[in-house]
Each structure stands twice: as C-alpha cells, then as structure tokens.
Amino acid sequence: MRDEKEKSSLKIIIMVFAVLAAGIIAVGYISYRGYERQHRSDVERQLTAVAELKAEELVSWRRERMADAALFHGNINFSELVRQYFAAPRDVKAQTRLREWLKHIQTYYRYDMVMLLDAGYTKKMIFPETPERSRSYISPSTSEILNSGKVAFEDFYWNEVNKKIYLKVLVPICEKETGSRLLGVLVMRIDPGNYLYPFISRWPTPSRTAETFLVRREGNEAVFLNELMFQKNTALKLRVSLDRTYLPAVQAALGYEGIVEGKDYRGVPVLAVVGPIPGSPWFLTARMDMEEIYAPLKERIYLTIFIIAALLAGAGMSIRLIWRRREMNFYRDKYEAAEALRESESRLRAITDSARDAILMMDSAGMVTYWNPAAEDVFDYTSDEAIGRNLHDLIAPLRYHAAHLAALPEFKRTGQGGAVGKTLELQARRKDGREITVALSMSAVNIKGGWHAVGIIRDITAQKVEAEALRRAKEEAEAANRAKSEFLANMSHEIRTPMNAILGMAELLAETPLNRDQEKYVQIFHDSGENLLTLINDILDLSKVEAGQIQMEAFPFHLGDLIEKTGEILGMRAGDKGLDLICHLQPDLPLEVIGDPLRLRQILTNLIGNAIKFTEKGEIVLAVKAGGPIYPETREATFIFSVTDTGIGISAGQIKSIFEKFTQADASTTRKYGGTGLGLAITRHFVELMGGALSVKSNPGRGSVFSFTITLPLQDQGQLQEETAAPPDLQQARILVVDDNATNRMIVREALASWGAKVREAAGGEEGLAMLHRACEAGKPFRLVILDYQMPDLDGFETARIIKVQPELRGTIMILLTSLQRKDYMERAREIGFARVLYKPVKREELKNAVTKALGALEPGDREIRIPTATTAAPPAPPQRSLRILLAEDNEDNRTLTWMYLKNTPHDMQMAENGRLAVDMFIRDGRFDLVFMDIQMP
Numbered sequence: 001m002r003d004e005k006e007k008s009s010l011k012i013i014i015m016v017f018a019v020l021a022a023g024i025i026a027v028g029y030i031s032y033r034g035y036e037r038q039h040r041s042d043v044e045r046q047l048t049a050v051a052e053l054k055a056e057e058l059v060s061w062r063r064e065r066m067a068d069a070a071l072f073h074g075n076i077n078f079s080e081l082v083r084q085y086f087a088a089p090r091d092v093k094a095q096t097r098l099r100e101w102l103k104h105i106q107t108y109y110r111y112d113m114v115m116l117l118d119a120g121y122t123k124k125m126i127f128p129e130t131p132e133r134s135r136s137y138i139s140p141s142t143s144e145i146l147n148s149g150k151v152a153f154e155d156f157y158w159n160e161v162n163k164k165i166y167l168k169v170l171v172p173i174c175e176k177e178t179g180s181r182l183l184g185v186l187v188m189r190i191d192p193g194n195y196l197y198p199f200i201s202r203w204p205t206p207s208r209t210a211e212t213f214l215v216r217r218e219g220n221e222a223v224f225l226n227e228l229m230f231q232k233n234t235a236l237k238l239r240v241s242l243d244r245t246y247l248p249a250v251q252a253a254l255g256y257e258g259i260v261e262g263k264d265y266r267g268v269p270v271l272a273v274v275g276p277i278p279g280s281p282w283f284l285t286a287r288m289d290m291e292e293i294y295a296p297l298k299e300r301i302y303l304t305i306f307i308i309a310a311l312l313a314g315a316g317m318s319i320r321l322i323w324r325r326r327e328m329n330f331y332r333d334k335y336e337a338a339e340a341l342r343e344s345e346s347r348l349r350a351i352t353d354s355a356r357d358a359i360l361m362m363d364s365a366g367m368v369t370y371w372n373p374a375a376e377d378v379f380d381y382t383s384d385e386a387i388g389r390n391l392h393d394l395i396a397p398l399r400y401h402a403a404h405l406a407a408l409p410e411f412k413r414t415g416q417g418g419a420v421g422k423t424l425e426l427q428a429r430r431k432d433g434r435e436i437t438v439a440l441s442m443s444a445v446n447i448k449g450g451w452h453a454v455g456i457i458r459d460i461t462a463q464k465v466e467a468e469a470l471r472r473a474k475e476e477a478e479a480a481n482r483a484k485s486e487f488l489a490n491m492s493h494e495i496r497t498p499m500n501a502i503l504g505m506a507e508l509l510a511e512t513p514l515n516r517d518q519e520k521y522v523q524i525f526h527d528s529g530e531n532l533l534t535l536i537n538d539i540l541d542l543s544k545v546e547a548g549q550i551q552m553e554a555f556p557f558h559l560g561d562l563i564e565k566t567g568e569i570l571g572m573r574a575g576d577k578g579l580d581l582i583c584h585l586q587p588d589l590p591l592e593v594i595g596d597p598l599r600l601r602q603i604l605t606n607l608i609g610n611a612i613k614f615t616e617k618g619e620i621v622l623a624v625k626a627g628g629p630i631y632p633e634t635r636e637a638t639f640i641f642s643v644t645d646t647g648i649g650i651s652a653g654q655i656k657s658i659f660e661k662f663t664q665a666d667a668s669t670t671r672k673y674g675g676t677g678l679g680l681a682i683t684r685h686f687v688e689l690m691g692g693a694l695s696v697k698s699n700p701g702r703g704s705v706f707s708f709t710i711t712l713p714l715q716d717q718g719q720l721q722e723e724t725a726a727p728p729d730l731q732q733a734r735i736l737v738v739d740d741n742a743t744n745r746m747i748v749r750e751a752l753a754s755w756g757a758k759v760r761e762a763a764g765g766e767e768g769l770a771m772l773h774r775a776c777e778a779g780k781p782f783r784l785v786i787l788d789y790q791m792p793d794l795d796g797f798e799t800a801r802i803i804k805v806q807p808e809l810r811g812t813i814m815i816l817l818t819s820l821q822r823k824d825y826m827e828r829a830r831e832i833g834f835a836r837v838l839y840k841p842v843k844r845e846e847l848k849n850a851v852t853k854a855l856g857a858l859e860p861g862d863r864e865i866r867i868p869t870a871t872t873a874a875p876p877a878p879p880q881r882s883l884r885i886l887l888a889e890d891n892e893d894n895r896t897l898t899w900m901y902l903k904n905t906p907h908d909m910q911m912a913e914n915g916r917l918a919v920d921m922f923i924r925d926g927r928f929d930l931v932f933m934d935i936q937m938p
Contacts, residue, residue, distance in 0.1 A: 013319055013322070017315060017316065017319050020315050021315065024308055024312060024315070025308055028304045028305075028307065029304075031304065032297075032300060032301055035300055036300075039296060044259050044271070044273075046205070047210075047271065047272070047273040047287075047288060048259070048273050050203070050204060050210075050212065050273075051212070051274075051275060051284055051286040053204075054200065054212055054286065055275065055284055057199065058196075058277050058282070058284070059277060061195070062153070062277075063279075065153070065169050065190070066153070066169070068188065069151045069169050069171045069188070070151070072186055073171050074174075076760075077763075077767075078101065078173070079174060079175065079183060081098055082173050083175060083183055085098050085124070085125075086124070089124075098116070098125060099125065099127065102114045102116065102126075102127040103127050105127075105186075106188075109188070110194070111190060112166065112189045112190060112194070113126065113127070113130065113187075113188075114187065114188055114189070115127075115136065115187040116185075116186060116187075117136055117138075117184055117186075117187060118183075118184050118185075119183060121136050121138045121143075121185065122136075123135065124184070133161065138170070146170060146172045146182060147172075149172055150172065151169065151170065151171050151172070152170040153169055154167060154168040154169075154170065155281060155282075156192065156216075156235070156236060157236075158236055164191065164193075165235055165236060166189050166192070167189070167192060167196075168187055168188065168189050170185050171185065171186040171187075171188070173185060173186055192226070196226075197226050197227065200212055200226050201226065201229070207288065207292065208289075208292055209292045210286070211228065211229040212284065212286045212287075213228060213249070213284075213285055214226055214277070214282045214283065214284060214285075215252060215253055215282070215283050215285065216253070216282055216283065217242070217281070217283070220241060220242050221240065221241055221242065222239065222247075222249050222250050222252075223239050224236075224237075224239075224240075224249065224265075225282065228265065230265075230266055231265060231266070234265075238265065240265070246263050247264065247265065248260050248262050248264065248272035248285050248287055249264075249265070249274075252274035252276075252284065252285050253283050255276070256275075257274065257275040257276070258273065258275070259271070259272075259273055260273075260274055261290075268290075269289070269290040269291075270289055271287065271288055271293055272286060272287035273287075352370075352372045353372055353373050354373075355372060355374050356374055356458075357456050357457060357458045358372065358378045358379070358457040358459075359374065359375065359454070359456055359457075360375055360454070360455045361452055361453070361455075362391045362453045363450065363452050364412045364451050364452065366390050366391055366392065366404075366408060367389065367390060367391070368388065368389055368390075368394065369387065369452065371383045378428075378430075378436075378438075378457065378459050379394075379395055379428070379429075379430050380430050380432060381394065381395075381431050392404045395429055395430075396429065397427055397428075397435060403418075411451060411453070412450075412451060415446065416444070417444075419440065419442045420443065420444050421442070421443060423441045424439070425437065425440075425460070426438055426440055428457070436461045437460050437464050438457050438460060438461075439457070439458045439460050440456075441455070441457075442456075495536050499529060499532065499536070501891065501893035501894050501897050502529050503526060503529045504897040505893075506522055506526040507526065508897070508900055508901075509522050510522045510526065550686075550689065552595070552596045552599060552689050553598070554595060554596070554713075555594065555596065556592065556593070558592060558593075559585075559589070559592075559593050559639075559712075560585060560589075560844075562597050562600065563583050563585060563604075563622065563624060564583060564841070564843045564844075566601055566605060566608070566622075567581055567583040567622060567841040567843075568841070568843070569605075570605065570608045570609065570612065571839060571840055572821055574612050574819060575818075575819035575820045575821060576820075577616070579612060579615055579618065579620055579819065580618075580620070580741055580743075580744060581620050581622070581819070581840060581841050582619060582620070582741075582743050582747060582841055583621075583622045584622070584623045584624070584746075584747050585623075585625075586624065586626055587754065588630070589624065589626060589630070589637075590714050592715040593637070593712040593713065593715065594713040594714070594715055595690070595710075595712045599689075602682075602683075602686065603641075603683050603686050603687060603708075604622065604641070606680070606682070606683045607643040607683065607706050608620060608622060608643055610680070610706075611643055611644075611645035611704070611706075614645070614647040614648050614704075615645045615646055615647030615703070616648075618645070618646025618647075618703070619646055619743065620643065620645045620646075621645075621743055622641075622642075622643055623641075623644070624639055624640070624642075625639070626639065626640070627639060627709050627711075634714065635714055636711055637712060637714060638710070639709070639710060640707060640708075641707060641708055641710070642705055642706065643705070643706045643707075644703065644705045645703045645704055645705075646702075646703040647704065648701065649698045649699050649700040649702050650698040650704055651698075651700050655696055655698065680694075687708045691711060692708045692709050692710040694706065730752070730755045730756050730757050730848075730851065730852060732757070732758060733756075733757045733758065733784065733851075733855060734775070734781070734784075735757050735759050735760075735783065735785070735851070736760050736761075736762060736771060736772065736784070736785045736786070737749055737752075737759060737760070737761050737762070737785075737786045738761075738762045738763075738764070738767075738785060738786065738787050738788060738796075738799065739761075739763075739786075739788035740788065740791045744788065744840070745761045745763075748786060748847065751847055751848070752847075752851070755848060757851075764791050764794065765787075765793050765794025765795070765796075765799035765802075766793050768785065768799060769794075769799065769802060772803070772809055772812065776808045781809075781812070782812060783813060783855060784812070784813045784814075784815065784851065784854060785803070786814075786851075787799055787800060787814060787815070787817065788817045788818075789817065789818040796816055796817070796818070797828060797829075800816075800832045804832065804833055813835050814833065814834045814835060815836045815838060815850055815854055816829050816834045816836070816838070817838050817839075817842065818837065818839060819839065819840045821839055825837070835850075835853075836850040838850055882906040882907055882908060883929040884908050884910070885902070885907055885908065885909040885928065885930045885931075886909075886910050886911075886912065886918060886921060886922060886928040886930070886931045886932070887909055887910070887911045887912070887931075887932045888911075888912045888914070888917075888918035888932065888937065889912075889932070889933075889934045889937070890914055894934075895911050895913075898932065910925065914938050915933075915937045918931075918933065
C-alpha cells in the first residue's frame with residue numbers, strides 16, 4: 001500500500017516539475033519577446049524624433065533664407081541705389097553705399113559670398129572680393145523665375161572654380177516695383193559646410209552607425225547631397241537607380257514616409273525613417289544598423305537563458321529535497337499538529353494579552369468569560385473581578401440596560417443583534433463610576449451550540465477631546481482669516497482716503513499763482529504722493545494675491561480701445577523722455593472680447609511703465625498679435641502681448657530673480673531708477689490668473705522683450721476687426737510718410753494702405769525731399785506728407801520749411817507727428833503751415849480723421865491750411881444747469897477737497913458726515929440730482 005502511494009506521489013512530483021519547467025520557459029520567452037518589441041519601439045521613436053527634428057530645422061532654415069531675400073525683394077531704396085550704380089559705375093558715393101550694403105548682407109546674414117549681377121548676369125560687384133568668372137551661370141528655369149519678378153532658390157550644385165558645393169538665393173532687382181523690367185540680380189551664396197552639413201550629420205545621442213543624409217530625385221536616380229559616414233566623396237557624386245527599392249534613400253525619393261527596413265549604400269541591413277522636406281526637393285533619411293539596434297538583445301537573451309536555467313535547477317533541487325524530506329515529515333505530522341494547536345492557543349492568548357484594545361467575551365447568559373489585560377486598564381477591573389459577572393451590570397450605564405435585556409433573547413436564539421457586525425460609538429462606565437467614550441466592535445461565535453459575543457473596545461475619549469480642540473482651532477483660524485481680509489479692506493480705504501486729499505490739494509495748489517520754486521515744490525509734493533500711492537497699491541495688491549482674494553472678472557470690452565487708451569496715457573510719459581511709444585495691433589484681430597480689462601490694463605501699464613523707466617533713448621513697442629489661426633466661428637481667441645524696449649537690458653543671471661517680490665536686477669538699479677520690485681511680481685500673478693505665463697528675453701545694453709499669451713472668449717456679436725469704408729478723399733491718394741523709425745512708418749503705412757491710399761516711405765528729411773522732387777518731375781506729386789518731428793538729419797520743422805519755400809512743393813499738405821505735447825510746438829506748426837498735429841502713439845481713428853480733414857480742407861486756389869493754437873478763442877460753452885449734489889463722506893479733508901473742486905461752479909452741494917445722516921438729509925430735503933457716497937463710513 002505504501003509503495004503504491006509513493007509511486008503515485010512520484011508521478012505527481014514529476015508532473016509538477018514538468019508544468020513548472022514549461023511555465024518558467026514560457027515566461028522567459030514572453031519576457032524576452034516583450035523586451036524585444038519594446039526595444040524596437042524605442043529605437044523607432046528615437047529615429048522618428050531625430051528625423052522630425054532635422055526636417056523642422058531644415059524647413060526653418062530655408063524659410064529664414066527666403067526671409068533674408070524678402071528684405072531686398074521689392075525694396076525701392078535698394079533698387080534705386082543699384083540703378084544709380086549701373087547708370088554711373090564711377091559714382092564713388094553710389095559705389096561705396098552699394099558695397100556697404102553687400103558687406104552688411106554677407107557679414108550680418110552669414111553668407112559665403114554676395115554678388116550683384118546686371119540683367120545679363122554679368123558680375124558687377126562681389127563681396128568678399130575673390131577670383132570669379134565674370135559672368136555667372138543662371139539656368140534657364142532660374143532665369144525665367146527671375147524675369148517674372150520672383151525670388152529663386154538654387155539647390156546644391158558643384159562649383160568648378162572652387163571645387164566645392166554651394167546653394168544660392170537669387171533676388172530680382174526691378175527698376176521700380178516688383179514685377180517690372182529686370183534691372184539686376186542679388187545673389188547670396190551659401191556654403192553648406194558652415195551649417196547644413198554639420199547639422200545634417202550630427203546625431204543627438206551616442207551611436208556607432210546612426211546617421212542622417214539628404215537625397216534628391218534626378219530623373220530615374222536618387223542623388224546623395226551630403227557626405228556619408230562610411231563612404232567619402234559622396235555629395236552630388238553618389239547616385240543610385242530608383243530600381244534599387246531596397247535602399248531607404250530610394251524609398252525616400254519615391255515618396256515613402258515613415259519607418260522602413262532595407263539595406264543601405266554598403267549593403268548592410270538597416271532600420272530607417274524616411275520622408276520629404278516640405279517646401280524643397282529634398283528627402284531626409286535617418287538610419288541605424290540593425291546590428292547596433294539588436295546588440296542589447298544578445299545580452300538580454302543570454303541573461304534570460306541563464307535565469308531560466310537557474311530557475312529550473314532550483315526547482316529540480318527543491319523537488320528533490322521535498323521528496324527526501326517527505327518521509328521525515330510523515331512521522332512528525334501528528335506531533336507537529338498537536339504542538340501547533342498548543343502554540344496557536346498560546347499565540348492567541350499572547351495576542352489578546354498584548355493588544356492595546358480591550359477584548360471581552362460574553363456567553364449566552366450575559367456573563368463575562370474572557371477579560372484581557374487591556375480591559376483591566378480601560379475599566380480598572382481585574383480579570384478575577386470581572387469573569388463570571390454580568391457584563392452589562394459591570395460596565396454599561398443604566399440607560400443601556402433596558403435595550404440589552406430586550407435584545408438578549410434574540411441573540412441567544414440566532415446570534416444576531418443590533419450591535420453585532422458593527423462598530424458603534426458608545427459610553428461605558430469604569431469601576432470608579434466615571435463614564436468614558438468607547439468604540440465597540442462586536443461579533444458572534446457559536447461554541448458548543450451556544451452563541452457567545454466577542455467585543456473589541458477602544459477608549460477614544462482622548463481622540464474626542466483632540467477632535468473638539470481641532471474644531472475650535474479651525475473656527476479660530478477662519479475667524480483670523482476673515483479678520484485679515486477685513487484688515488486689508490480697511491487699510492486700503494484708510495490709506496487711500498488721506499492720500500486722495502493730499503493729491504487733490506496738490507493739484508488745487510498747482511492751479512494757484514506760484515513762483516518757479518513753489519511750482520517745483522508742489523510738483524515734487526504731487527509726484528511723491530503719486531509714488532507713495534503706487535507703492536501702497538502694489539503692496540495691497542500683492543497681499544490680496546497671496547491671500548487668494550483676487551479673482552479675474554469677465555466683462556465684455558473692446559481690446560483695441562484698451563490698447564489705444566493705455567498708449568495715450570503712457571505716451572506723454574514716454575514723450576517727456578524723448579521716447580517713441582508705438583502701439584501695433586495685428587490686422588484682422590477679433591477685438592470684441594470678454595475678460596478683465598482692469599487687470600489687463602494694469603499688466604500693460606506695469607510693463608510699459610518699466611520700459612519707459614529703464615529706457616533712455618529709442619522706442620517702446622506694444623504689440624498684439626494672434627497666437628494661432630482665427631476663424632469666424634471660433635468662440636475664443638489666443639492673443640500674444642509683447643512690450644519691446646531699447647533700454648538697459650537684463651543679464652541672463654538676473655532674469656531668474658526679477659519676478660520675485662521686492663527684487664530688481666541689482667542694487668544699483670534701485671538706487672538709479674527707484675521702485676520697490678513689486679510691479680513684475682504682481683504682473684506675473686495677474687497673467688497666471690488669466691491662464692498665461694509671463695516671459696522675458698533680454699540682452700544687457702540692447703533692450704528687453706516682455707511677453708505673455710492669454711486666451712479670451714469672444715463676445716456673441718464679436719466679429720473680426722472691420723474697418724469702415726475708406727473716405728473718398730483717401731482712395732488712390734498719394735501720401736509720403738517721412739520718419740526715421742521703421743516701426744512707426746510700418747504702422748502708418750498699414751493703416752493708410754488699408755483705406756485705399758498709395759503710400760511711400762522715406763527714412764529721413766533729405767530722402768523725403770528727394771522723393772517729393774522726383775514725384776513732381778514724374779508728374780505724380782504727393783498730395784500729403786506726414787513728417788516726424790524728431791529725425792537725425794533734418795527734423796520735421798526744418799523739412800517743412802524747405803517744402804514751403806520751394807514753389808513746386810508749396811501746395812503739399814503736411815501733418816506733423818510728435819511725442820511731445822507742448823504748446824510751443826503747436827504754435828510753430830501753425831506758423832510753418834502744418835494742417836494737423838498728431839501725438840504718438842497714433843490712434844487709427846485719429847489718423848484717418850486727420851488725413852481725411854486735411855485732404856478735404858483745401859479748396860481750389862488755397863495754398864496752405866492753418867491749425868488752431870492754444871490762443872484761438874474757443875466757441876462759448878453752453879450754460880451749465882445748476883445741480884443739487886449730496887456728498888456723504890466721513891473724512892473732513894476729502895469733504896473740503898470736493899467742495900473746493902466745485903466752489904467755482906453753479907452747483908449746490910450739501911455734505912453729510914456719515915451714511916445715516918445722508919439718508920436723513922435725502923428723505924428730509926427732497927430729491928438730489930447727484931449723490932457722491934464713500935463706501936466705508938461709520
């Protein structure tokens with residue numbers, strides 16, 4: 001009998017081993033295959049990422065080259081200079097200026113060579129000067145493109161003179177406008193060895209075989225455009241037939257995109273990512289040898305085999321030991337079972353005795369049968385005192401006894417009850433009669449046909465006390481937070497109230513007769529008050545931000561009006577420092593939006609104010625453009641706001657700290673320019689509350705660009721920005737804009753051109769006068785000239801005087817642009833004969849009105865237009881209706897200030913010192929026309 005059992009057991013053990021071995025091998029195989037697939041997927045992602053990165057950079061590089069060409073394509077000034085040089089090659093001035101142009105193009109834009117060709121493609125000027133053929137070869141297809149007035153891009157080609165490969169960008173130079181007869185060609189030659197080849201061959205991670213290369217399709221061949229890692233002299237020399245479709249380069253030239261497998265030019269198996277470079281005849285291949293890809297898998301398979309072998313060996317040894325010990329275990333089973341039973345009882349008792357919770361047992365008669373040491377600590381009864389006594393009589397308060405007696409019969413019969421299987425929070429009684437709060441968990445067990453109750457009791461009196469203390473602490477914290485909020489509100493009111501009186505009195509004092517020193521003292525008095533109020537506002541705003549008490553509002557507003565009004569307010573400050581403040585909105589922006597205009601204006605005011613403070617000369621540009629495509633059906637739009645200045649700039653190390661509270665770039669900045677360092681911290685918080693992020697780019701001594709991007713919902717009736725129909729006077733009107741600032745010229749030109757005018761530009765007074773004379777000689781004079789006041793060669797006034805003294809130009813209408821709002825400038829403009837004066841930053845509507853009125857103000861035979869001056873008598877104002885005004889204000893200084901503002905008016909003002917008195921006066925004295933009321937009053 002025993003032998004049969006052993007044979008049966010042996011078979012079972014062998015079957016178990018076989019199943020275990022099969023499982024181990026299967027798990028090892030599955031693990032290896034999973035690792036293999038994951039590794040292959042990682043390599044494919046890496047190749048794809050490299051290919052996409054290279055493709056994007058190449059597209060960007062080509063776009064930048066075409067952008068360089070766009071600077072000279074259709075550039076009237078450059079075309080005119082080339083025409084002068086071709087007409088008079090010995091003109092030293094024209095030759096020198098043209099050579100400076102070519103030198104600037106070659107050095108600034110980093111071209112290998114810049115050449116100027118005439119219409120017959122003969123080289124007229126080269127920079128840098130090197131031996132070259134006198135006539136440049138231009139292919140018929142490229143010549144056709146150039147003659148059509150378009151920029152041409154010549155792909156990789158071999159230069160026999162230099163024995164090198166180049167690329168070329170060819171810009172047609174026409175006589176007058178783009179599309180007219182070809183005058184010459186500007187050739188910008190590119191050496192791919194300086195950037196393209198190193199960029200293409202560079203692999204971002206360590207690799208023995210990975211490389212990228214470009215090919216292009218020529219007929220039935222694919223031509224390699226750069227040098228290869230494992231084969232030299234391949235650029236434009238290595239050609240492969242398109243019939244060799246196993247080559248990834250051929251698959252790329254045939255239009256395949258994505259992951260491909262094949263053999264490379266060495267015949268080595270590779271994995272590659274192929275695809276075209278958009279906007280070019282190039283195809284990119286990023287490849288890696290299969291051997292390198294699968295090299296890590298060899299180590300993995302060796303490790304897997306070793307682990308499987310070790311597991312099988314361990315399993316075999318384990319089964320052998322089990323078999324050998326089976327005999328010994330058989331004889332010890334009974335002994336161990338008995339020993340285990342005793343040990344279990346001992347362990348159970350040790351557990352219950354060492355438990356921190358009281359553990360009790362009650363029989364079906366309600367008597368205590370078990371009482372652990374923790375129960376002695378909780379209830380102060382010893383085990384001997386408790387066992388054998390009625391449990392409820394011992395520890396339950398009298399109010400629970402009736403419920404216990406009612407439920408006991410059901411428990412005896414079924415083991416069920418209201419407390420069984422639940423955790424309840426109850427009161428219990430100690431030996432000394434003191435009640436404590438306990439958590440009771442009760443279960444029922446059947447022992448020898450009778451139901452017993454087992455209860456685990458935890459004393460939670462201390463936890464209840466702590467919870468109550470936490471509740472009170474929470475209420476106190478909330479009360480303290482409310483007190484802080486009320487304190488901030490009161491502080492804001494109490495500080496601004498006297499500051500309002502101080503600033504108001506300073507303004508009133510400035511309006512009284514004062515000598516020069518007194519005017520200076522009052523101005524310092526007023527400016528210091530404004531600075532103090534700004535500091536107070538910043539501190540209070542920062543406190544509200546940190547307390548989480550500022551929320552962004554959602555009101556409908558017009559973005560264009562907000563930008564123009566902000567520029568109008570800050571333009572005077574910029575003008576006082578001799579700076580140009582320029583506001584530019586991208587055309588076709590949706591301007592009817594929903595958001596918080598107050599906080600957005602505060603953000604822009606802080607950024608522009610900082611730019612004005614830290615800029616000594618130059619310009620400040622506030623630009624708003626779309627952050628993505630805008631469609632009529634879109635319900636929201638993304639806007640990019642930027643403030644660019646030409647100020648002192650910020651170093652890279654200081655940029656990290658300027659957004660921190662009470663921090664500026666360095667201590668010398670604070671000493672020289674003042675400020676608290678709060679403005680940018682508050683601005684950053686406001687931008688983040690709007691869902692954006694504030695960033696800065698800067699170079700010391702070259703200025704800074706602060707920008708942020710936010711998304712705003714559009715109003716229901718919001719439409720894309722629409723211009724009203726251009727007035728008839730502007731249709732086809734020839735207008736010349738003369739300003740040394742290119743950004744100013746661009747903004748004025750965009751606006752006038754959108755209204756149908758024909759606009760030309762000049763970068764200075766001398767150039768503007770030359771253009772006016774040429775236009776008169778051609779029989780197409782300009783009707784209107786817009787002159788900037790501050791220009792380096794001839795300022796606006798000097799240029800205007802020259803215009804007025806020359807008979808052929810005297811009838812030209814003139815408008816003056818200036819950043820300085822001074823009465824004497826208005827008088828000088830009137831004397832010279834300007835039709836209008838506009839202040840920067842120029843609003844589009846003001847510009848249109850000024851130009852329209854200026855063009856429409858001349859009657860036949862008129863020679864000049866006069867503008868009003870500060871001394872011109874204004875039409876009499878209509879008489880004011882006397883109003884009854886009620887002022888409710890608890891601050892006596894502010895009441896006095898308001899009375900002084902209105903004392904010279906026909907209005908009747910009554911004053912109340914608090915809200916209650918104001919209500920009584922309103923009821924008693926009848927209806928008031930207007931009520932001014934302070935928010936916080938006693």
